Amino acid sequence: MTYVAKPKIHHPKLPTNTLGFTRRDYEGAVSTLCAGCGHDSISAAIIQACFELDLPPHRIAKLSGIGCSSKTPTYFLGASHGFNSVHGRMPSVLTGASLANRDLIYLGVSGDGDSASIGFGQFAHSIRRGVNMLYIVENNGVYGLTKGQFSATADRGSESKRGVANTDDPIDLTSIAIELGATFVARGFSGDKDQLVPLIKAGIRHRGTAFIDCISPCIAFNNHAGSTKSFEFVRQHNEAVNSLDFFEGRAPITATYQAGETIDVEQHDGTVLRLRKISADYDPRDKVKAMNFLQERKHAGEVVTGLLYVDPEVKEMHEHLGTVATPLNELNEAELCPGSAALEKINAQLR
Amino acid sequence: MPKPLERVNDFVVKFANVNGSGSASANRLFVMSIMRMGIPISPRNIFPSNIQGLPTWYEVRVSEAGHNGARGGVDLMVAMNPETWDADVASIEPGGYLFYDSTKPLPRSKFRSDVTVIGVPLTQICNDAYRDPRQRQLFKNIMYIGALSALIEMDVAAIEKLVGEQYGGKEKLIQPNIAALHMGRDWALANLECPIGLRLRKADKIGKRIFLEGNSAAALGAIYGGATVCAWYPITPSSSLAEAFQRHASRFRTDKASGKNHHAIVQAEDELASIGMVIGAGWNGARAFTATSGPGISLMQEFLGLAYFAEIPAVLFDVQRGGPSTGMPTRTQQSDVLSCAYASHGDTKHVLLFPEDPRECFEMGAIAFDLADRLQTPVFVLLDLDIGMNERLCEPLAWDDKRRFDRGKIMTAAELEAGKNFGRYLDVDGDGIPYRTLPGTHPKRGAYFTRGTTKDRYARYSEEGPVYVDNMERLLRKFETAKKIVPAPIIRNSKIATKLGAIYYGSTSPAMDEALEILASRGVHLDVMRVRAFPFDHAVKDFVDRHDRVFVVEQNRDAQLRTLMMVECGLDAAKLEPVLHYDGTPITARFITEGIGRRVQPSRDMRGAAE
Numbered sequence: 003m004t005y006v007a008k009p010k011i012h013h014p015k016l017p018t019n020t021l022g023f024t025r026r027d028y029e030g031a032v033s034t035l036c037a038g039c040g041h042d043s044i045s046a047a048i049i050q051a052c053f054e055l056d057l058p059p060h061r062i063a064k065l066s067g068i069g070c071s072s073k074t075p076t077y078f079l080g081a082s083h084g085f086n087s088v089h090g091r092m093p094s095v096l097t098g099a100s101l102a103n104r105d106l107i108y109l110g111v112s113g114d115g116d117s118a119s120i121g122f123g124q125f126a127h128s129i130r131r132g133v134n135m136l137y138i139v140e141n142n143g144v145y146g147l148t149k150g151q152f153s154a155t156a157d158r159g160s161e162s163k164r165g166v167a168n169t170d171d172p173i174d175l176t177s178i179a180i181e182l183g184a185t186f187v188a189r190g191f192s193g194d195k196d197q198l199v200p201l202i203k204a205g206i207r208h209r210g211t212a213f214i215d216c217i218s219p220c221i222a223f224n225n226h227a228g229s230t231k232s233f234e235f236v237r238q239h240n241e242a243v244n245s246l247d248f249f250e251g252r253a254p255i256t257a258t259y260q261a262g263e264t265i266d267v268e269q270h271d272g273t274v275l276r277l278r279k280i281s282a283d284y285d286p287r288d289k290v291k292a293m294n295f296l297q298e299r300k301h302a303g304e305v306v307t308g309l310l311y312v313d314p315e316v317k318e319m320h321e322h323l324g325t326v327a328t329p330l331n332e333l334n335e336a337e338l339c340p341g342s343a344a345l346e347k348i349n350a351q352l353r
Numbered sequence: 354m355p356k357p358l359e360r361v362n363d364f365v366v367k368f369a370n371v372n373g374s375g376s377a378s379a380n381r382l383f384v385m386s387i388m389r390m391g392i393p394i395s396p397r398n399i400f401p402s403n404i405q406g407l408p409t410w411y412e413v414r415v416s417e418a419g420h421n422g423a424r425g426g427v428d429l430m431v432a433m434n435p436e437t438w439d440a441d442v443a444s445i446e447p448g449g450y451l452f453y454d455s456t457k458p459l460p461r462s463k464f465r466s467d468v469t470v471i472g473v474p475l476t477q478i479c480n481d482a483y484r485d486p487r488q489r490q491l492f493k494n495i496m497y498i499g500a501l502s503a504l505i506e507m508d509v510a511a512i513e514k515l516v517g518e519q520y521g522g523k524e525k526l527i528q529p530n531i532a533a534l535h536m537g538r539d540w541a542l543a544n545l546e547c548p549i550g551l552r553l554r555k556a557d558k559i560g561k562r563i564f565l566e567g568n569s570a571a572a573l574g575a576i577y578g579g580a581t582v583c584a585w586y587p588i589t590p591s592s593s594l595a596e597a598f599q600r601h602a603s604r605f606r607t608d609k610a611s612g613k614n615h616h617a618i619v620q621a622e623d624e625l626a627s628i629g630m631v632i633g634a635g636w637n638g639a640r641a642f643t644a645t646s647g648p649g650i651s652l653m654q655e656f657l658g659l660a661y662f663a664e665i666p667a668v669l670f671d672v673q674r675g676g677p678s679t680g681m682p683t684r685t686q687q688s689d690v691l692s693c694a695y696a697s698h699g700d701t702k703h704v705l706l707f708p709e710d711p712r713e714c715f716e717m718g719a720i721a722f723d724l725a726d727r728l729q730t731p732v733f734v735l736l737d738l739d740i741g742m743n744e745r746l747c748e749p750l751a752w753d754d755k756r757r758f759d760r761g762k763i764m765t766a767a768e769l770e771a772g773k774n775f776g777r778y779l780d781v782d783g784d785g786i787p788y789r790t791l792p793g794t795h796p797k798r799g800a801y802f803t804r805g806t807t808k809d810r811y812a813r814y815s816e817e818g819p820v821y822v823d824n825m826e827r828l829l830r831k832f833e834t835a836k837k838i839v840p841a842p843i844i845r846n847s848k849i850a851t852k853l854g855a856i857y858y859g860s861t862s863p864a865m866d867e868a869l870e871i872l873a874s875r876g877v878h879l880d881v882m883r884v885r886a887f888p889f890d891h892a893v894k895d896f897v898d899r900h901d902r903v904f905v906v907e908q909n910r911d912a913q914l915r916t917l918m919m920v921e922c923g924l925d926a927a928k929l930e931p932v933l934h935y936d937g938t939p940i941t942a943r944f945i946t947e948g949i950g951r952r953v954q955p956s957r958d959m960r961g962a963a964e
């Protein structure tokens with residue numbers, strides 16, 4: 003594998019956002035994943051979302067673990083600092099980065115092996131702490147780089163490419179994320195960009211822990227008839243509970259809907275999430291109902307997608323820790339070092 | 354019966370207690386009041402991995418000569434724990450003294466004929482004076498301090514003053530304690546022959562010295578060194594380091610105007626997450642550390658390789674305990690030297706610092722952050738339980754206000770804007786240290802991808818052999834640079850020319866100093882070198898080359914520093930003779946004297962030479 007930079011030349015009439023960036027400015031290197039990989043669609047959705055949100059690319063930090071999904075940060079946001087860390091340990095590295103500088107936007111990219119198996123503990127604890135981040139799991143139910151072993155999100159009874167059935171129960175990361183205190187939890191599908199882009203935008207703008215479980219079929223090892231993470235299966239069993247429109251601030255709402263069909267959720271930063279309800283009895287602001295609904299549909303064999311849970315009024319880790327507004331990495335000697343006079347007082351107390 | 358010991362300001366008192374019985378504060382009162390008499394002391398907690406009920410000991414060496422090392426042996430045993438009675442009594446030196454609670458009669462066979470037995474009916478006195486069972490237990494502790502004050506001639510006024518300080522002037526708490534103190538003292542004066550042969554006499558041997566624990570000092574070093582992020586997981590004997598950082602930070606690191614914190618402390622879910630957070634924070638430009646012990650170092654191995662290879666600053670305080678595995682969690686050793694020096698798979702080498710006492714824990718605790726930033730790599734400060742969790746008398750802490758943090762090579766937005774060439778792993782200065790950029794610095798320039806996989810000078814992924822070798826060779830050059838900036842070894846030559854040398858490090862210092870005096874008095878003269886850091890300065894090899902025989906004194910089984918010296922300096926194994934103490938207790942002058950003495954003067958018995 004080699005690093006290939008994309009040519010910088012682009013069409014002169016390519017649209018720009020308010021910062022003057024084109025969509026191309028949010029791209030990264032050429033992907034080295036398999037042609038048709040769901041992960042590349044997610045990368046494209048991230049690029050689209052960041053472009054549409056007018057984010058300065060250098061103010062985003064993208065962190066990942068190890069695996070196919072964790073490689074993808076190379077393929078988007080080339081002007082952002084990236085960190086491809088250790089298998090299953092992205093959450094702790096991201097947490098530390100956030101501790102050092104609370105002003106950047108943190109995007110954590112992981113996979114089902116990375117987050118549901120080896121990194122299940124760090125996944126759980128980063129959510130408990132309320133780290134301000136968007137955590138995306140690109141979930142294909144399989145270990146791709148090591149050639150097709152089941153992961154912990156593979157459904158019981160689903161078959162590997164060789165026809166072996168999985169005998170272990172799956173971990174549903176969305177249910178766990180809601181349980182552990184994530185304040186924005188969604189499930190997307192790499193094959194549905196229209197649904198995914200607004201979810202990513204809303205997740206980035208959510209202050210607190212936003213988690214998206216994005217089903218992303220592995221076309222090399224998990225896109226066959228016996229798989230429950232194939233394009234075919236997900237399309238047939240996908241039940242979207244809502245459709246999300248994301249508005250910056252009090253942006254004019256262009257579409258009109260009949261009363262009772264939409265839910266508006268205003269987030270802490272003033273952004274508005276307008277949810278067009280598809281499933282009539284689903285309210286993503288009710289944690290207990292959301293959890294019940296997910297369990298119910300899971301038993302019915304459906305894959306629920308959309309914004310599953312949101313709590314717009316949240317505190318993130320820095321508020322829990324009571325840290326100053328200035329990023330810790332910008333503090334200098336004057337703020338940090340008590341000096342010799344204070345040390346003399348300490349000495350005097352130790353005699 | 355041998356003559357009862359007669360000693361002034363030079364003896365060892367050991368308290369045998371039950372964990373959780375409230376004896377700790379009484380015992381501390383004992384040492385503080387001796388210190389206030391101007392007499393140097395060095396106490397050691399000997400405690401089990403337990404919360405309540407198991408035996409604990411508190412060993413206090415009184416030494417006007419200022420010997421801070423453990424001595425070995427006990428002159429006065431304060432035997433308050435029936436469970437450990439037999440072993441406690443057996444450990445008393447011939448001619449020594451046994452102090453015990455004589456409320457319940459014990460058969461003659463429970464005593465020794467060669468020690469002076471001092472019985473005080475503490476339980477009886479307490480039961481008569483107090484009704485509340487909790488009070489009966491707590492005041493028993495201060496009562497034995499009162500009895501001892503009469504027996505060894507402690508300064509009662511000093512004790513009373515300390516009780517006052519301890520309870521912050523709250524009369525309601527002070528008075529009952531003072532009363533109990535005098536109850537014990539008066540009983541002893543009325544019923545016992547006071548004083549005994551072990552006595553205190555006011556001296557003026559403390560000077561400006563201070564009394565503190567290494568863990569607290571190291572945490573204060575982290576404050577002065579500018580650490581803002583602490584991520585840790587509780588593990589004995591390092592927990593008190595992170596807790597001390599919390600205390601110091603509350604005091605010194607709060608923004609006065611907003612009340613907000615100039616620090617962030619996270620108790621992580623495990624050691625992997627702790628070091629992961631430290632690495633994430635270091636990558637993002639904050640000074641970050643973790644505090645741990647051997648098992649934590651084992652868990653952090655993979656991350657440490659990442660920090661080495663991706664070149665991210667990190668500071669680790671490893672308060673060493675007895676290994677391997679869970680080992681002896683509450684005992685001391687220097688047994689993580691190799692697992693830290695070569696932490697992680699693949700070819701790695703790490704910077705280690707070896708503080709000798711709390712003062713150096715402070716200094717190295719601060720320097721570690723400069724070194725980590727300058728070298729862009731993990732730096733380990735290797736304390737051990739003996740200096741970490743025990744208070745030690747040492748020189749006052751000092752700080753030069755002109756000193757500035759060395760943040761190392763960080764390329765700024767202005768430099769990037771001006772078009773300065775940035776290659777994350779490009780050796781522009783020939784010292785092996787590249788420039789880094791912090792995330793969020795410049796809108797268009799300086800972004801790079803950090804990874805544990807091989808990369809070229811511009812941080813681009815590559816598995817090409819020459820690219821890999823180029824990078825690995827640069828890391829070696831960087832390690833050469835480290836040799837020049839880590840604390841140099843301290844060499845002290847004997848007054849009498851000698852071809853014998855000894856090398857030691859860390860908490861071995863006070864025992865070594867004392868051993869050298871004894872050995873010299875026996876005609877054995879040695880030049881000594883205290884190693885303070887790895888990688889080794891050229892002086893380490895030169896020292897060995899200058900001598901015919903070199904003893905390497907360590908507190909582990911496998912002579913880990915010796916191995917490191919052999920490997921890294923190409924030294925001859927035959928020339929480096931290990932002197933190894935590793936039973937979990939702190940090394941003593943007696944042990945070193947015997948270990949070196951029997952090799953150089955096989956005919957002489959060096960045993961007991963330290964007395």
